[in-house]
Amino acid sequence: MKKKWLxxxxxxxxxxxxMVATGISAMAGTSGYDAYKSxxxxxxxxxxxxxxxxAQLQDNGKVLVDASxxxxxxxxxxxxxxxxxxxxxxxxxxxxxxxxAGGAVLKSSASDVFYVKTQNAKEKRSKPKDDASEQQMxxxxxxxxxxxxxxxxxxxxxNDQTDGSKExxxxxxxSQLPAVVNAIAPIAIxxxxxxxxxxxxxxxxxxxxxxxxxxxxxxxxxxxxxxIKIEKVAVKANINASNYIDHQEADLTVSGKDDSGAAHQVxxxxxxxLSGYNSTxxxxxxxxGKNVQQIKRDIGKHHxxxx
Amino acid sequence: xxxxxxxxxxxxxxxWYRRKIAVxxxxxxxxxxxxxxxxxxxxxxxxxxxxxxxxxLTMLGIYTSVWIPLFIxxxxxxxxxxxxxxxTLKLALLRPNSRFQVYGAKTAALATGIAALLVxxxxxxxxxxxxxxTLAGFAETAAIVKAYIASFVSMLAxxxxxxxxxxxxxxxxxxxxxxxxxxxAAKIAPFLSSAVAAFSPxxxxxxxxxxxxxxxxxxxxxxxxLFLASCSLLFFSLGYYKFVRKEV
Numbered sequence: 249m250k251k252k253w254l255x256x257x258x259x260x261x262x263x264x265x266x267m268v269a270t271g272i273s274a275m276a277g278t279s280g281y282d283a284y285k286s287x288x289x290x291x292x293x294x295x296x297x298x299x300x301x302x303a304q305l306q307d308n309g310k311v312l313v314d315a316s317x318x319x320x321x322x323x324x325x326x327x328x329x330x331x332x333x334x335x336x337x338x339x340x341x342x343x344x345x346x347x348x349a350g351g352a353v354l355k356s357s358a359s360d361v362f363y364v365k366t367q368n369a370k371e372k373r374s375k376p377k378d379d380a381s382e383q384q385m386x387x388x389x390x391x392x393x394x395x396x397x398x399x400x401x402x403x404x405x406x407n408d409q410t411d412g413s414k415e416x417x418x419x420x421x422x423s424q425l426p427a428v429v430n431a432i433a434p435i436a437i438x439x440x441x442x443x444x445x446x447x448x449x450x451x452x453x454x455x456x457x458x459x460x461x462x463x464x465x466x467x468x469x470x471x472x473x474x475x476i477k478i479e480k481v482a483v484k485a486n487i488n489a490s491n492y493i494d495h496q497e498a499d500l501t502v503s504g505k506d507d508s509g510a511a512h513q514v515x516x517x518x519x520x521x522l523s524g525y526n527s528t529x530x531x532x533x534x535x536x537g538k539n540v541q542q543i544k545r546d547i548g549k550h551h552x553x554x555x
Numbered sequence: 556x557x558x559x560x561x562x563x564x565x566x567x568x569x570x571w572y573r574r575k576i577a578v579x580x581x582x583x584x585x586x587x588x589x590x591x592x593x594x595x596x597x598x599x600x601x602x603x604x605x606x607x608x609x610x611x612l613t614m615l616g617i618y619t620s621v622w623i624p625l626f627i628x629x630x631x632x633x634x635x636x637x638x639x640x641x642x643t644l645k646l647a648l649l650r651p652n653s654r655f656q657v658y659g660a661k662t663a664a665l666a667t668g669i670a671a672l673l674v675x676x677x678x679x680x681x682x683x684x685x686x687x688x689t690l691a692g693f694a695e696t697a698a699i700v701k702a703y704i705a706s707f708v709s710m711l712a713x714x715x716x717x718x719x720x721x722x723x724x725x726x727x728x729x730x731x732x733x734x735x736x737x738x739x740a741a742k743i744a745p746f747l748s749s750a751v752a753a754f755s756p757x758x759x760x761x762x763x764x765x766x767x768x769x770x771x772x773x774x775x776x777x778x779x780x781l782f783l784a785s786c787s788l789l790f791f792s793l794g795y796y797k798f799v800r801k802e803v
Binding site for chain 2: 252256262267268270272273274275279391392394395398400402404405417418419420422423430
């Protein structure tokens, strides 16, 4: 009889110790997910940064759209400057932009006109942020995101380098994505590629309209209508020794068929390099004596999605 | 050994002869077929997710988070509180076997039920793939089998927790209601505090996904496996402790 209780007691003892130990090690967060999270939070605190970004869209290996750009951003002063090149369907369009005290300035390489969007008083008077409540909000959001990510966070691999930097990578293929994402993504993709069909805006230069043809980009994308499936999502990031993200890239592969039944494999590649933390000064432009035109439409609305 | 086997077979037969268990089994087979058929039918209209090679894994996700836990509550309610309520537990204990054998046989019968559900689901969803013409290759099938085995481990841990919980109840309906609330609470808790997730077997229902990835380190898998195994053993032992001290 005594032996039975001994066995039972030791079973309970050992298993509870192991359970607590493994639970704590799971909670301690040595995963790449937590490393990335902390670097992301740290990177958010920089006051200025220089960004080099590139985006590429391919269909069955053929490059459809290629965009690259660089920007200098000062978060605390709310100023920025940069330039971007977009190549779609063999036509290249370049533009440069400045966000400075007087407002936003856009210039296309195709013309000498500077397009200016003056900041109205309403936008200028931004609300003073309540730091404490914002922090609490983000804390709660973090818990919710952690719970949603759940066990997927163990997918994030971390590779420590000798110079103190870290390589973070995660790759999910179709069967590893949450069922909800798998169910909703095809509908979203179908909608996103369908929209431009009806939009037949004439691209003639109207007064006050910025000469940038986003239609070229949209019509280059194949319209997927059936068997749409996310094949693969891969994200990579480098975190430098001072816990800033200095390189980030993402790949998304979607497969599907268009109306004629032809199979497409569309891949989107995004990458960004960050440098000059807290030591970047955005360029400014002096508009005196330049050909300036006021913009009537809200530009940010229709080319914001081009990256 | 013989009496153990007899007890186990007896418990299995008892489960088998209950109509609701049979209904549960039939539903488990029909649901994937219905879903596969509807996905297939909706696909041209909505471009909805096709019955793809990963269909068995999509189904596994649904089953391990909702369907099999429900089965665990129901079967555990039948095996323990129900027998106490209808005063039939005495009959099992009057037989020439120890309380450990009775308890072990009941738990083993529950585990067999879970395994049977998983096997059924695996076969049916793979058959759906066959009919949809998207049969997985050998490597994919191996991955699917691995995921199903991993799910079985996490379901065992969950079953152990609820077998332990069942010892506190004298009526099966009370136990059912409490289990559903407890399980829902365990699923919601990580949204309020992330520390809970690390210690709750309910947050491991989808851990089979870890086995599908090449990037997850062996250490992670070992830790998670040890957690589930120790959780199973702990609650199995605690449940036994309660069961032994029960006055019938």
